[in-house]
Amino acid sequence: MRKKVLGAAACLALISVTPLAAQPEAKASKAKPAIDYTVMHAQVILDSLGFSPGIVDGREGQSLTAALKGFQSARGLTTSGKLDKATLSALHPYRARRPVVRVALDAAMLRGPYVNPMPDKPEDQAMLASLGYARPLEKLAEMFHTTPELLVELNPGGGSIASGAAFLFPNVVPEAREYASDLKPEWRQTLADLNVNGTQPAGERIVVDKSEKVLKVFDKDDKLVAQFSASMGSQHDPLPLGTWKINVVDTNPKFHFNPDLFWDSKPGDEKTLLPAGPNGPVGVVWLDLSKEHYGIHGTPEPQNIGRTQSHGCIRLTNWDAARLALMVKAGTEALFQE
Template identity: 35%
Template sequence: MFRRTLFLALLVFAIANSGYSQGSSAPVQDQDTVTRLQIYLDEHSFGPGLINGHWSDFVQKALRRFQTAQGQQATGQIDPALHQQLQKISPLYTTYKLTDSDLHWVGRVPTKPARMAHLKKILYRSALDFISERFHADPGFIQKLNPGMKPEKLKSGSMVRVPNIPPFQIESIQPVPDLPPKPQFAQRIINVDVKDRDLDLVDANRVTASFPITPGSKSLPAPIGSWKIAKVTTMPIFRWDESMLMHGRRSGNYYTIRPGPRNPVGVVWIGLNKKGIGIHGTDNPVTIGRSASHGCIRLTNWDAAWLVNQVTVGMTVDIH
């Protein structure tokens, strides 16, 4: 009886400390550990989704893809070697001071394209929106890191606690209608997995980067097949055409939406040789991997801004 009781006690202890929760394959990790992992994966170009300190399918998929790329077993778990690497992320959080220049990127953004077309630049909707995207974070996580913070009261000089990750600098992205070719990238391939909602960058048969995406919708799915990159643009102007968005047919009834971080296609357009279809950024990072798009492949703006420097016209894009 004693042995059986001891065995059960040890079993319960082992389960409690095994890193897994009952009824779930998700490891039990504290907020700081998950945040460290999210930062680590993000910095290695294996996008974990928005940094929020929570374990999710995004995090586990990114970790597995990273492990595979490193020639490791894709366990989706933090092993001792990785744990040691994560400890090097120090400090885990830092403080960011809002500036007047930052707030020049913040303004009112109407939801209707007819009104949006009157704006010279499509800005961030709030200072919290600006800070969240700058540090690749969920707005709710920024608020959690700053208890008592009132987003509507943020102003120049406000100090905000944020994840310690290299910031996405919107001000560094210049409008370029056609980026020059990069012949050294011509043999690279972009693989888009519609079902898994992932985009992989493949170089010499090796996945070197992977990001969560939103790939089309049921009514207008991403086009399955092998395509080529036809055009690469930063700070694109968007032609909002309801017929094109809903049915894939261009019409004469449209609105011209100027560039900016909350332009409907974000800060990057990688156009394919399929009319109206491209890989691009987003005006709402929270939706990436969760909602639908109009046939295109959507990324967060920071992932799109990284990707645009790794591709060239003529590269193959396989959508499957």
């Protein structure tokens, strides 16, 4: 039934695979199940509709379950969190978005700066011009909302990552890249680098739900219009329950590292200002909250969203944080609940 509705298997049988350069840290794990292209098809559709499954990898998991529940809730369906018959029918109108897309790389997609290796100490990181990606493969993975390992699985056999080379990627290519002219040029470039759609719903309020591990966006009619998997709080820094407001939307932010605010800081760490970059502690966006020292932000480790704890703040993947930044503004209400 799923293959008939979403058509993933039939699609892939017609697509030739071009090898991708294998990287030491990007070897596919033998312990993982094979890519389920029906699942991947659902993931890319949900991603395009604003119900982010987190990492697009063609595998079921808690982030996909949460995304399905969000989509089902918004469509008035039973919130099973599964690709049941009713959900497949609701996804059917969007089936033209195939699970994978073949893309030829260009110079802009491969442009750095790259930082490899990344220094461990904050004071050494502060000396860098940028906290950029380690290498092109990592940048391409974030661009297509996945992991380096998944890209290698989609493109087995090796090959060089170079301008003009074409590879298969999860089909998260946005419908539109027309970003508002009043946005900073470097922020428009970041949005393009993360394949963020230029058209996003306007959020009137957001809800961070600890039990569901998600951030929900509601419009002025109190309709759920977007949902993102999130990491939030820890035993040392619990999620600050209550109603707050977004003070500032800071894009491509620098980060003021203060060891006094981190329970796991190391002896000798000193206050310092870290440069901006997708691999910085807060990724590409910092949404400052009315609760002092707390914010909603991106992350250098998208694969860990929803699976690890935070220092009390709310972490999203860089691409989801960037989308959220286009939906909200200063003054937007943020409810944090159990």
